Amino acid sequence: MKDFRVYNFNPGPATLPLEVLKDAQSELLNFDGTGMSIMEISHRSAPYERVHNQTKADILSLMGLGDDYEVLFIQGGASLQFAMIPMNFATVERKGAYVLSGTFSSNAYKEAATLGVGTIAASSKEGGFRHVPTQDELSIDPNAAYLHVCYNNTIYGTEFHYIPEVDVPLIADMSSDMLSRPIDFKKFDFMYAGVQKNLGPAGVVIVVAKKKMIESSRADLPTMLKYETFLKKNSLYNTPPSWSIYMVGKVVRWIIDQGGLSAMAERNARKAKILYDAIDQSDGFYVGHAEPSSRSFMNVTFRLPTENLEKKFAAEAAENNLIGVKGHRSVGGMRASIYNAMPIEGAEALADFMNRFRQNN
Amino acid sequence: MKDFRVYNFNPGPATLPLEVLKDAQSELLNFDGTGMSIMEISHRSAPYERVHNQTKADILSLMGLGDDYEVLFIQGGASLQFAMIPMNFATVERKGAYVLSGTFSSNAYKEAATLGVGTIAASSKEGGFRHVPTQDELSIDPNAAYLHVCYNNTIYGTEFHYIPEVDVPLIADMSSDMLSRPIDFKKFDFMYAGVQKNLGPAGVVIVVAKKKMIESSRADLPTMLKYETFLKKNSLYNTPPSWSIYMVGKVVRWIIDQGGLSAMAERNARKAKILYDAIDQSDGFYVGHAEPSSRSFMNVTFRLPTENLEKKFAAEAAENNLIGVKGHRSVGGMRASIYNAMPIEGAEALADFMNRFRQNN
Numbered sequence: 037m038k039d040f041r042v043y044n045f046n047p048g049p050a051t052l053p054l055e056v057l058k059d060a061q062s063e064l065l066n067f068d069g070t071g072m073s074i075m076e077i078s079h080r081s082a083p084y085e086r087v088h089n090q091t092k093a094d095i096l097s098l099m100g101l102g103d104d105y106e107v108l109f110i111q112g113g114a115s116l117q118f119a120m121i122p123m124n125f126a127t128v129e130r131k132g133a134y135v136l137s138g139t140f141s142s143n144a145y146k147e148a149a150t151l152g153v154g155t156i157a158a159s160s161k162e163g164g165f166r167h168v169p170t171q172d173e174l175s176i177d178p179n180a181a182y183l184h185v186c187y188n189n190t191i192y193g194t195e196f197h198y199i200p201e202v203d204v205p206l207i208a209d210m211s212s213d214m215l216s217r218p219i220d221f222k223k224f225d226f227m228y229a230g231v232q233k234n235l236g237p238a239g240v241v242i243v244v245a246k247k248k249m250i251e252s253s254r255a256d257l258p259t260m261l262k263y264e265t266f267l268k269k270n271s272l273y274n275t276p277p278s279w280s281i282y283m284v285g286k287v288v289r290w291i292i293d294q295g296g297l298s299a300m301a302e303r304n305a306r307k308a309k310i311l312y313d314a315i316d317q318s319d320g321f322y323v324g325h326a327e328p329s330s331r332s333f334m335n336v337t338f339r340l341p342t343e344n345l346e347k348k349f350a351a352e353a354a355e356n357n358l359i360g361v362k363g364h365r366s367v368g369g370m371r372a373s374i375y376n377a378m379p380i381e382g383a384e385a386l387a388d389f390m391n392r393f394r395q396n397n
Numbered sequence: 398m399k400d401f402r403v404y405n406f407n408p409g410p411a412t413l414p415l416e417v418l419k420d421a422q423s424e425l426l427n428f429d430g431t432g433m434s435i436m437e438i439s440h441r442s443a444p445y446e447r448v449h450n451q452t453k454a455d456i457l458s459l460m461g462l463g464d465d466y467e468v469l470f471i472q473g474g475a476s477l478q479f480a481m482i483p484m485n486f487a488t489v490e491r492k493g494a495y496v497l498s499g500t501f502s503s504n505a506y507k508e509a510a511t512l513g514v515g516t517i518a519a520s521s522k523e524g525g526f527r528h529v530p531t532q533d534e535l536s537i538d539p540n541a542a543y544l545h546v547c548y549n550n551t552i553y554g555t556e557f558h559y560i561p562e563v564d565v566p567l568i569a570d571m572s573s574d575m576l577s578r579p580i581d582f583k584k585f586d587f588m589y590a591g592v593q594k595n596l597g598p599a600g601v602v603i604v605v606a607k608k609k610m611i612e613s614s615r616a617d618l619p620t621m622l623k624y625e626t627f628l629k630k631n632s633l634y635n636t637p638p639s640w641s642i643y644m645v646g647k648v649v650r651w652i653i654d655q656g657g658l659s660a661m662a663e664r665n666a667r668k669a670k671i672l673y674d675a676i677d678q679s680d681g682f683y684v685g686h687a688e689p690s691s692r693s694f695m696n697v698t699f700r701l702p703t704e705n706l707e708k709k710f711a712a713e714a715a716e717n718n719l720i721g722v723k724g725h726r727s728v729g730g731m732r733a734s735i736y737n738a739m740p741i742e743g744a745e746a747l748a749d750f751m752n753r754f755r756q757n758n
Contacts, residue, residue: 042432046439049639054426057434061425065418071403071718073418075598075644078407078721111472111600112621115635119619147619232636237436239472239600239638258480258508260473261622274476275593277600278410279640283436357432360439 043382046360047190047335047373048212048233051382056286074282079275088276091285098288098297099221099244106250108243108266109276114140114211114230117241118147121207121226124253124263126153126181133157133180133204137196138165138189139366140209145184157183164367165192167330171200180204182225188213190233191364193337193371194330199223205249213334214242215291216376217301225249231280234334234375236287239280291376300376304333307374307383311336314387321394325367339369346370349393358386404743407721408551408696408734409573409594412743417647435643440636449637452646459649459658460582460605467611469604469627470637475501475572475591478602479508482568482587485614485624487514487542494518494541494565498557499526499550500727501570506545518544525728526553528691532561541565543586549574551594552725554698554732555691560584566610574695575603576652577737578662586610592641595695595736597648600641652737661737665694668735668744672697675748682755686728700730707731710754719747 044051067074068083077084092107099105110116126132126148134145136159148154157176158169168189176183182205188195190212200206205225214229221227226245232238243263250263259265265273291300312331315322315338325337340346346369350362363371374383405412428435429444438445453468460466471477487493487509495506497520509515518537519530529550537544543566549556551573561567566586575590582588587606593599604624611624620626626634652661673692676683676699686698701707707730711723724732735744 040427040430040432044433044437046437046442048636049437049439051437052434057426057436061422064422064425065415066401069401070720071401072405072720073413075418076405076407076410076412078410079599081407111474111477111638113472113635116473116619116621119621123619143620150617150619230636237640238440238636239641256511258477258484258511259504260477260480274474275409275591275599277472277638277641279598280600280638359431359433 042357042359043378043385044359045372045374045378045382045386047364047371048230049238050233050373050375051377052237052283053287053290053377056283056290059286060283075279077278079272079278084278087282087285088270088272091281091288094285094288094292095215095242095244098215098291101221101244104246104248105244106247106267108245108263109271109281110241110243110266111239111277112241113238114209114228114241115143117209117228117243118144119151120261120263121182121184122148122151122153123257123261125205126151128152130179130181131155131177133176133183135159135169135174135183135185135200136161137168137186137194138192140190140211141184141186144186144209153181155180164325165189165194166325167327168194168196171198174200174202176202176204178203182207185209188332188334190335190373191367191371192325193332193335194326195332195334197330212375213332215288215297215300216304216334218297231284233373236284237280239277240284242284287377303380304374304376307378307380308333308336310380310383310387311372311374314390318390318394322390325369334373334375336372336374337363337367337369343368345397348397352393353386353389356385356389358389361386403718403720404739404746405720406733406735406739406743406747408725408732409591410599411594411734411736412738413598413644414648414651414738417644417651420647421644436640438639440633440639445639448639448643448646449631449633452642452649455646455649455653456576456603456605459576459652462582462605465607465609466605467608467628469606469624470632470642471602471604471627472600472638473602474599475570475589475602476504478570478589478604479505480512481622481624482543482545483509483512483514484618484622486566487512489513491540491542492516492538494537494544496520496530496535496544496546496561497522498529498547498555499553501551501572502545502547505547505570514542516541525686526550526555527686528688529555529557532559535561535563537563537565539564543568546570549693549695551696551734552728552732553686554693554696555687556693556695558691573736574693576649576658576661577665577695579658592645594734597645598641600638601645603645648738664741665735665737668739668741669694669697671741671744671748672733672735675751679751679755683751686730695734695736697733697735698724698728698730704729706758709758713754714747714750717746717750719750722747
């Protein structure tokens with residue numbers, strides 16, 4: 037019972053690599069021979085600063101980025117970024133342009149709009165966010181401060197499979213797929229991710245941005261709402277969320293040990309294929325929400341013939357230790373989140389269950 | 398070596414109760430029989446919500462407050478509160494009034510001043526913040542939106558030993574002494590604390606405020622910068638820093654198990670007396686920074702005859718597993734932080750070391 041573990045398909049907070057959890061557990065009372073927990077160590081001390089700086093370096097290295105980019109650690113979740121981005125970069129004259137591809141990108145737009153500095157570049161709301169707007173659908177004011185996209189849409193199970201070609205700075209919310217596969221990250225000026233889906237425990241947002249972009253931000257904002265504070269102070273202006281950063285460091289190191297982003301991509305594609313095959317080969321019993329061309333590698337969304345069967349599916353899955361498969365209320369049905377840390381065996385177990393459930397119902 | 402532990406006098410992040418760390422360690426892979434770590438559990442699930450709501454209830458209960466008060470969990474540290482408080486409550490016509498009693502209260506004032514909505518009600522900067530301004534020193538505009546004080550000044554080692562009598566709402570930064578002793582918390586309209594000094598690991602701020610005060614906040618702010626968002630959504634508008642809240646819950650439960658705030662106060666007073674006695678009975682070898690009437694129960698600051706001796710003191714203390722006694726650069730000298738979780742044996746070990754060091758130097 038003590039070591040009992042389930043397959044956890046929750047969308048976030050989400051499953052973490054078991055090796056990482058065991059490692060953190062083993063050193064919880066005495067980190068690095070200090071006689072203190074990592075949670076008790078001063079953020080101005082050498083042992084903490086090593087963790088902090090190594091995590092930053094590992095992230096840049098995995099993304100293939102040089103020192104023209106900077107990694108920032110900021111609290112408040114992606115939701116605070118939705119406000120900070122327009123506060124720092126947009127003006128009434130040069131608004132931020134937003135692609136609406138789901139709930140979170142719409143929330144990001146709303147914050148900019150509330151500040152009077154947001155416009156819509158494209159939307160796939162009509163039809164229920166079943167696809168990611170294509171390059172052809174984008175209509176961007178050449179004077180826009182930036183184009184903002186949400187690269188993977190957790191709730192709808194869609195994902196960008198192209199990088200928008202734009203003449204303005206490109207900003208991406210990668211909360212649910214950062215470091216899940218190799219992308220040409222150099223094409224982005226500003227990327228960010230709440231870590232609790234793919235990279236660690238809730239409590240920190242990773243920003244990876246061009247230093248020049250950060251330096252172009254507004255100066256007359258409160259200290260903690262200016263990106264420049266985080267750039268100038270190495271994200272140590274005040275006490276950082278050190279536990280979350282430490283855990284992200286371990287997850288990032290685990291990704292490197294697994295073979296880096298190409299290994300993650302292969303593994304994630306295999307898991308996704310297992311589940312999409314279970315949908316596509318179900319003779320219409322399972323119906324995917326996303327259009328196939330926009331399907332996410334991270335969140336697999338599907339409906340069953342009736343809402344009663346959907347309830348039964350979630351309940352019986354849980355009895356089989358397949359946890360968190362209920363979809364978001366705005367889509368209904370099922371959602372299996374299969375981030376980096378979900379083992380292939382988890383996807384196989386869920387596909388097996390899907391097949392059994394279909395035969396029995 | 399595996400269980401090696403030191404006495405950790407760091408000002409924050411700071412020492413945590415060993416029982417709490419061991420408890421968290423034992424359930425790190427499988428919380429409450431879920432087969433998941435607390436870090437992996439959905440913030441919309443019953444097991445997490447129990448933690449979240451019990452922590453809130455325990456805090457109110459320890460403070461003797463009823464349901465006219467609300468507990469909020471907010472990210473960004475006290476430094477973000479320094480901006481959110483004036484953004485939510487102050488205007489150019491009704492400014493926030495600030496008592497400057499140290500570094501953090503001055504930083505809080507600066508954020509309000511940057512927004513054009515701050516005034517100074519008193520300052521003890523002259524003379525090096527050696528005392529907390531008295532009631533007689535306060536000069537408060539009756540039209541002020543609030544009076545803001547920092548109840549314990551971590552860097553200077555001073556603490557309020559009275560509650561200001563005011564006709565405007567009273568706001569207190571209690572980052573370094575919340576729940577360290579019984580206070581008539583009902584006299585405050587809004588209290589807050591970054592938890593990493595006295596209550597848990599870095600990553601969350603606890604706000605305890607009158608619901609009416611929160612409801613009076615501005616409505617036209619970004620979602621994550623409005624207190625009302627946190628009130629209306631039970632601090633679950635977006636993913637909360639669940640690990641930090643979970644750990645705060647365990648620390649709060651530990652305080653209750655120890656006998657509550659009066660037990661904490663007795664224990665903290667004993668530790669403080671042990672160290673202040675070592676200063677006062679040193680024939681002038683150790684000189685306290687704070688005026689005796691303003692001495693903090695949480696941070697004991699003192700100087701030695703020379704800076705060289707101060708360096709030697711810090712180095713030899715570390716050799717004796719007494720960690721983190723170097724003072725802040727703005728005061729110099731030494732600082733021993735003796736929050737709730739520091740055992741009496743730790744204060745005794747430091748006092749013994751102080752006596753030996755004095756005899757040998």
